Amino acid sequence: MLAAMNGHAAATKLLLERGSDINAHIETNRNTALTLACFQGRTEVVRLLLEYNANVEHRAKAANGGYVDVGELLLEAGADPNTAPVPTSRDTALTIAADKGHHKFVEMLIHAGAQIDAHNKKGCTALWLACHGGHLETAQTLVKHDADVDARDNRRVSPLIIAFRKGHLVKYMVRHVQQFPSDQECYRFLATVTDKVNFFLLPTQLARQAAEANRAAESLLEILAKE
Template sequence: MCTFWVVECENDCAGVVQLLLDLKADVDALDKHGYTPLCVAATSGNTKVIDVLHRNGANINHVAYNDDTAIYLSARKGNKEIVRKLAALGARPTVKNFEDIAEWGSTQLLDILKSADVDFTIRDSDNISILHLAALTANTPVVAWLLNNSSLDIDTEDFIGSTALHYAISTGSLPLVRTLVKHGANVNAKDIFDATPLYFAFYWKRLNVAKYLLSKGAKI
């Protein structure tokens, strides 16, 4: 049954999908990857099947074994229409999904998510925010987008008190560090070990970054 589900959801056979549901098929049946029929339909970009599954109670925010969600899968395919549709139905990306989006550098997808009032302040179990993740991937355009288009605090801290600027130092990206400082990042922020961004710049031997931080009043 699950294999048949996958075939019908991939082929946009909305009528057959509804028939299967009328025959009491499990709307959230899992394949070997932990994907539901909705995940498959989202990946394939099948709007009509998504509508049928949603009307029949499909879990719009199901998380697969590898942390994929329907909205993430459609985003990965670059299908803006499906991303927008799922967001309108209540789909929300997870922090792990945002980590991947940050790595891609797709500010257009972030625009779509923002238009659907997606919460950009979500955090993982280590209190790591989307801003931290974008800084860690040295993705300056995404960092700039988040600072200009979300309510994220630029000095928000993870579980050990590290800010996005702390994360940015390890990448050695001077444009990224400049972007954060330009938007008001505290150059003297300390984590729970009293380590500052300048300390990490010297620790990681990011001398060009260290010189820049010193010019902005940073201290060890």
């Protein structure tokens, strides 16, 4: 395991040829040689272990590190992008990568068929976690691929509301959400936000959305009147 973790492909191969159990794991954390190699981004060792038929369900470690080349190897070897590698939290590779802000890894998983709006045990989607972490590029990637911008967690907190904890993501998210938080929700979270200026984007955007809806309705009425 140490050879794999430290990227020593030749030593790893020698140990495998001499009969080392490729799927042996550490009792305390269930880490295997492949898990550790994925976590450290040891691409050549990962490729070698997969050639020796190591268990491929170790996307969590690759997602944590954001190693796209490692993730691609695991997917090519048959890893399911939608299986939760962390059963206790029900996090998928996508939610883990989004939480860490690894937008390129997120993009790769989406193209591989990852369920973009999968919820973890706390009800958080990948977009919610990206907003919570203040990861703008990751949030943009998810929205581009039609992630649900209004998906709330188990506490009924939306991605927009949680974005206020970081501030800079609000200007982006406020242009995409369909369901704005109520006044009660706003005041409940006001004490936790770090950027009070961005907080007041909400009524501005809500008024703009209402004005656009009114203009659309007026245009429709004009068309109907002409008919």
